[in-house]
Amino acid sequence: xxxxxxxxxxxxxxxxxxxxxxxxxxxxxxxxxxxxxxxxxxxxxxxxxxxxxxxxxxxxxxxxxxxxxxxxxxxxxxxxxxxxxxxxxxxxxxxxxxxxxxxxxxxxxxxxxxxxxxxxxxxxxxxxxxxxxxxxxxxxxxxxxxxxxxxxxxxxxxxxxxxxxxxxxxxxxxxxxxxxxxxxxxxxxxxxxxxxxxxxxxxxxxxxxxxxxxxxxxxxxxxxxxxxxxxxxxxxxxxxxxxxxxxxxxxxxxxxxxxxxxxxxxxxxxxxxxxxxxxxxxxxxxxxxxxxxxxxxxxxxxxxxxxxxxxxxxxxx
Amino acid sequence: xxxxxxxxxxxxxxxxxxxxxxxxxxxxxxxxxxxxxxxxxxxxxxxxxxxxxxxxxxxxxxxxxxxxxxxxxxxxxxxxxxxxxxxxxxxxxxxxxxxxxxxxxxxxxxxxxxxxxxxxxxxxxxxxxxxxxxxxxxxxxxxxxxxxxxxxxxxxxxxxxxxxxxxxxxxxxxxxxxxxxxxxxxxxxxxxxxxxxxxxxxxxxxxxxxxxxxxxxxxxxxxxxxxxxxxxxxxxxxxxxxxxxxxxxxxxxxxxxxxxxxxxxxxxxxxxxxxxxxxxxxxxxxxxxxxxx
Numbered sequence: 049x050x051x052x053x054x055x056x057x058x059x060x061x062x063x064x065x066x067x068x069x070x071x072x073x074x075x076x077x078x079x080x081x082x083x084x085x086x087x088x089x090x091x092x093x094x095x096x097x098x099x100x101x102x103x104x105x106x107x108x109x110x111x112x113x114x115x116x117x118x119x120x121x122x123x124x125x126x127x128x129x130x131x132x133x134x135x136x137x138x139x140x141x142x143x144x145x146x147x148x149x150x151x152x153x154x155x156x157x158x159x160x161x162x163x164x165x166x167x168x169x170x171x172x173x174x175x176x177x178x179x180x181x182x183x184x185x186x187x188x189x190x191x192x193x194x195x196x197x198x199x200x201x202x203x204x205x206x207x208x209x210x211x212x213x214x215x216x217x218x219x220x221x222x223x224x225x226x227x228x229x230x231x232x233x234x235x236x237x238x239x240x241x242x243x244x245x246x247x248x249x250x251x252x253x254x255x256x257x258x259x260x261x262x263x264x265x266x267x268x269x270x271x272x273x274x275x276x277x278x279x280x281x282x283x284x285x286x287x288x289x290x291x292x293x294x295x296x297x298x299x300x301x302x303x304x305x306x307x308x309x310x311x312x313x314x315x316x317x318x319x320x321x322x323x324x325x326x327x328x329x330x331x332x333x334x335x336x337x338x339x340x341x342x343x344x345x346x347x348x349x350x351x352x353x354x355x356x357x358x359x360x361x362x363x364x365x
Numbered sequence: 366x367x368x369x370x371x372x373x374x375x376x377x378x379x380x381x382x383x384x385x386x387x388x389x390x391x392x393x394x395x396x397x398x399x400x401x402x403x404x405x406x407x408x409x410x411x412x413x414x415x416x417x418x419x420x421x422x423x424x425x426x427x428x429x430x431x432x433x434x435x436x437x438x439x440x441x442x443x444x445x446x447x448x449x450x451x452x453x454x455x456x457x458x459x460x461x462x463x464x465x466x467x468x469x470x471x472x473x474x475x476x477x478x479x480x481x482x483x484x485x486x487x488x489x490x491x492x493x494x495x496x497x498x499x500x501x502x503x504x505x506x507x508x509x510x511x512x513x514x515x516x517x518x519x520x521x522x523x524x525x526x527x528x529x530x531x532x533x534x535x536x537x538x539x540x541x542x543x544x545x546x547x548x549x550x551x552x553x554x555x556x557x558x559x560x561x562x563x564x565x566x567x568x569x570x571x572x573x574x575x576x577x578x579x580x581x582x583x584x585x586x587x588x589x590x591x592x593x594x595x596x597x598x599x600x601x602x603x604x605x606x607x608x609x610x611x612x613x614x615x616x617x618x619x620x621x622x623x624x625x626x627x628x629x630x631x632x633x634x635x636x637x638x639x640x641x642x643x644x645x646x647x648x649x650x651x652x653x654x655x656x657x658x
Binding site: 090238243341342 | 378593647
């Protein structure tokens with residue numbers, strides 16, 4: 049354009065200096081938010097340095113001594129701590145793994161509910177999504193209302209019908225903790241996760257079903273050969289997201305449900321960080337574990353994205 | 366013959382489906398009903414497990430009595446304040462950032478967008494976050510609840526939406542002398558109402574339900590939220606003293622059971638009230654999220 053103008057003998061308009069340009073003004077308007085995000089989301093990286101010091105709460109920074117990789121080494125050398133960390137790792141992987149296994153359940157929930165018609169379907173859809181919007185504290189309150197020894201509905205029923213004389217302390221039990229956690233998670237998220245599949249189902253070409261009907265396909269054949277294959281991509285996206293967040297599984301839920309009895313089986317990595325670092329006295333250890341976790345998490349995000357690119361030729365993130 | 370067989374199969378399918386879905390729905394709803402009937406029944410009855418399926422000796426005194434519990438009124442106030450302030454500021458600021466980022470003229474546009482989006486995946490660890498908040502003076506500070514005004518998820522949604530709006534409208538407005546702020550307030554906000562409503566509903570629910578930030582950042586009981594108070598009651602059995610003066614009827618004196626049930630109800634009621642009206646926004650939100658994957 050400028051060249052053309054010069055050829056035509058019109059002098060090119062001098063480019064205005066950058067501080068007079070619109071783009072720069074917009075940039076200035078954005079600057080406060082850039083700064084805020086820096087403070088809240090990027091500055092925490094600076095405190096990672098404390099993992100290389102023997103820092104304790106309430107001690108001024110200058111008094112911390114540099115210990116190099118000692119904190120990381122002690123993760124393995126300190127046997128008691130190592131065992132607790134390994135247990136936390138096991139719990140995280142166990143519950144996260146179980147969670148991944150339950151991912152297809154909302155899909156089947158959606159498929160079967162879709163077969164029903166009328167107000168019943170609408171009602172089920174509305175009512176089953178409510179638990180998703182209550183907090184974990186409230187889920188725990190519901191759990192208490194259902195299962196505590198003195199107030200719990202289940203215990204009251206057992207006593208009411210003379211099956212037992214005293215209540216069972218379900219919530220203090222150390223048996224089947226992983227399963228129980230996954231069950232609560234399902235209770236909370238099932239209806240909501242199904243909505244995503246409902247949305248995908250409305251995108252399925254109705255002609256596919258018509259063609260199947262002409263060919264004499266029954267309900268099961270339609271579900272197996274049309275609905276499920278059409279929903280697999282959605283399931284796959286969720287799977288990838290869950291793999292990316294595999295080590296992040298469980299902070300609020302286990303923390304709320306945790307008590308002295310079930311602690312060994314419910315303490316996930318994130319809860320370990322809180323109990324060691326915030327409420328406990330090993331902030332340096334928790335910091336070191338947190339740093340390792342961040343890197344593992346990044347690897348998983350990139351790995352899961354790569355997987356998605358290979359399988360679906362499309363990146364998720 | 367074949368048709369009869371099909372019909373029988375159909376009937377079996379429908380009855381099993383209705384049964385299973387009916388049971389699951391009941392499982393989702395009954396706990397709330399149970400908590401509710403226990404909160405309005407005679408307190409002596411609920412204490413001794415007499416209330417199972419329907420309320421007895423109905424009274425609503427508990428909902429007034431809990432206001433007398435130490436710290437509860439304050440907690441309700443903090444919860445409401447953070448929900449209102451946090452939602453309004455987050456929705457407006459996120460929309461503003463999205464609007465600026467959608468402008469083609471913006472300097473370093475691509476890098477800036479990445480800078481905001483990366484925060485979605487950058488999980489620095491809870492200790493680093495705590496130390497940072499402490500350093501910024503945001504522990505025991507109400508500001509900590511509402512300072513996260515740019516939400517990357519909502520940013521993606523809002524930016525996608527704003528970019529789909531017809532740009533000639535803004536350009537002609539700017540030629541007519543409207544500044545960026547004017548365009549944002551007079552054009553962008555009214556035009557992107559649907560997306561703003563969706564993000565607002567999600568943000569409000571998250572703010573109301575938030576628990577971890579109080580747990581980790583706040584030691585001052587003046588800044589406790591309702592969620593945190595409920596947690597303390599349930600998990601640590603830390604009950605505030607009950608003021609029984611002036612009440613002589615045992616069915617009206619608060620017990621730990623009635624207290625737990627009533628507070629749970631107070632915490633869940635806003636969600637139960639709001640949900641049916643805003644369901645379409647929730648659904649819209651998940652659909653938009655699903656498109657971005």
